[in-house]
Amino acid sequence: SRSIRLAAIPGDGIGPEVVAEGLKVLEAVAPAHDLTFEQTEYDLGAARYHRTGEVLPDSVLTELRDQDVILLGAIGDPSVPSGLLERGLLLRTRFEFDHYANLRPVKLLPGATSPIAGVGPDDIDMLVVREGTESLYAGTGGVIRKGTPHEIATQESVNTAFGVERVVRYAFQQAAARPRQKLTLVHKDNVLAYAGDLYQRTLKRVGEEFPQVETDYCHVDAATMYFVNQPRRFDVIVTDNLFGDIITDIGAAVAGGIGLAASGNVNPDGTAPSMFEPVHGSAPDIAGQGKADPTATILSVVMLLDHLGETAAARRVESAVAEDLVERAGSGVRSTAQIGDAIAKRVAG
């Protein structure tokens, strides 16, 4: 039996509710695939911050580093200044653990409904590879003369050959492994000339290693429009940290909603644990009411299993979700736990 150390960070708002269902499904799939999950739950987020003033103690980061994988719910609460937990916990983990490939599938599953008229599962099947460790997320910038009429606030986008090349190569690898073998760079090179040029040159150079992959370029503004009216244009997309943040939310919207959007913060080199999380936030307005859809977390568990190389288990959970989605169309409103139970039952049975 393979033993896997898993850290669960339920976090804020609906985080604990959806993570509970993700873990339920993981426990359900484990026996048949001879897996054991040694779970450690980490109490991080708004509650801990209010109690102790801590966001992510170094000692916790050290413990997390020893895990095989991390499952995260959601971070952020209106009782805490905007960004404090997000930067101190979520972004810090992505940076410290070098999660340079932020993987976000945008796929309309059978059974899910796109709000775009006339669009079906064949039309939306892409994988966004969002760079996860640089660009405007670097956190550099500052403010002078704060609060005066002469205040200047700057933010800096930092892009390195090292950082761009590794994520572009990773995206090429993903594209090469998919039937369409197409990779689109999404950027804004007509305005962000320095960073755009670095991405363009890197795409071209690394592309020489992947002659079978067709490459393409699309400005970020146009890309958001194509997500709505021409989603078939895209197979794999590689983009920077900020553009990736934005386009994957539209991706979620067109592919059936944020309740279904999964993601992986992946360290492809294996030098630190990768972290899987639903794309949605903590949704404090519906927290604690059993209203959240745990499907995005359960699909993040699928990505987690794939990352561990447990592809048979991953496919089993994925099929269970697909079946549940198809049945869902006909059924009434179910609670968070009812959806988790239904999927766990399919997985076990």
Next chain:
Amino acid sequence: SRSIRLAAIPGDGIGPEVVAEGLKVLEAVAPAHDLTFEQTEYDLGAARYHRTGEVLPDSVLTELRDQDVILLGAIGDPSVPSGLLERGLLLRTRFEFDHYANLRPVKLLPGATSPIAGVGPDDIDMLVVREGTESLYAGTGGVIRKGTPHEIATQESVNTAFGVERVVRYAFQQAAARPRQKLTLVHKDNVLAYAGDLYQRTLKRVGEEFPQVETDYCHVDAATMYFVNQPRRFDVIVTDNLFGDIITDIGAAVAGGIGLAASGNVNPDGTAPSMFEPVHGSAPDIAGQGKADPTATILSVVMLLDHLGETAAARRVESAVAEDLVERAGSGVRSTAQIGDAIAKRVAG
């Protein structure tokens, strides 16, 4: 009779075709409202660049400054390095003429069809006020060790109290003049802490002058999703230059397509001419074929007339477009000139 000096910059690709129709409609509406347009056409764009190496000569800029208004088609061509014309001509004009309020209505007109299932004209009626003279468009940034494995490319977002305050106040004024009186700040303050904080504090402070306007905040990633699935959330939006660029393309997509999206690069202080242009680009793939929809340009002419205070003429053109859109649903495919002719005829008749 009021005489208005108008500069036309047809530009590249489909630019000349759509500008011709915009001018046709302007000529059609002029007599009834006692207006005369003294037109000067400026030959700028890819062709001129190839012929003379010039993008926007200082002498042309000086002449343009003497005009009352500018009508622009589109700039950009694959034969010219990406961004060269856009930065040298379009962005330079926006900056030199201090077009700090980039106005982009996102409105589903009766007769237009949203690709979003079940969405009608009552659901989409917003005005995006995009800051037009700073943030990442400032053009600051640079590259070191270019072409080496140690290359670093940076881009800087520069935000000033001066620049943010004036656009936020302008947006409040717009919101105060609309029935819903709601203003939403769209930013990413949980990551872009310095710039986001400046926008947030400014919204709060300037908001004290507009107690009747309800204010709200939305992260840019979530906003793109709401454009698709909850467009009614928004009335007036104020946002930075880059976020405004991105969200108005999704706005165009959900409000019936880029063929209908108009914009104004407005200098509200009147210290230089404002410039009106369709949101779409030069679309070189369909240039010269009479396939482009001139409606976005004609709606930009409506904004131009409103800017000049010629509201009766503006409403007349607007109604003609609305009627044409409703009829269009039933009719076959029409050429660029046929659409322009049909609207001009309604305007004149």
